Amino acid sequence: MTDEPTLGEVVRRFEDRFVDLRDDIQQLGRRMDEKVDQRIYDLRHEALGARVTTLETLREKDAERLVNTRRWVVGAVIVPLIGILLPVIILLVRGA
Template sequence: MGDEPTNGELARRLDAGFDDLKEDMRDLAGRLDTKVDANLLTLQQQAQDERTHLIAVRVSALEDARQKETDVRQEEARKAEAQRASDRRLILTSLVVPLLLLLLQVYLASRGTK
């Protein structure tokens, strides 16, 4: 009988076990309170996906606008180059050709007087 616990010691051990169990339950409840609900997680992920989609659409629109702006600049550069070529032809025809014709007339006039 010396190895068997007394009724008072059994009661203390049971109380200590219940106290440990209560403490474990409080810890578990605290951990469950901090856990994210699956529905809430799904809603957060959907919101994040929507934001990502909106950003992707905006980036795509900005890229399209940038490409159009680049195309307009290239077209303007082509028009400017064509205008410069036209100006060069105009200079040639309005200045150089009359000068050559004048020189030709002078040459022909000097040959004709001999």
């Protein structure tokens, strides 16, 4: 008896390979469905870039507002307070 497979065995092996190939093609199709189209990727990337630019602009405005608030506090509160307390301190030191 020879080691060559029978015709039925060849057909079964071929069908098994065909089923494996079909499963591989289906998996590949599912993976391709999950892949993002380049145009959609570009649009999302542009939108993200615009969002980052907007957030950076807002951050710069907030930093500028903080600087202005500090200047206001110094100008409206601390300078007049020093103007009032400095003569009193000088009078107390000279009078003592």
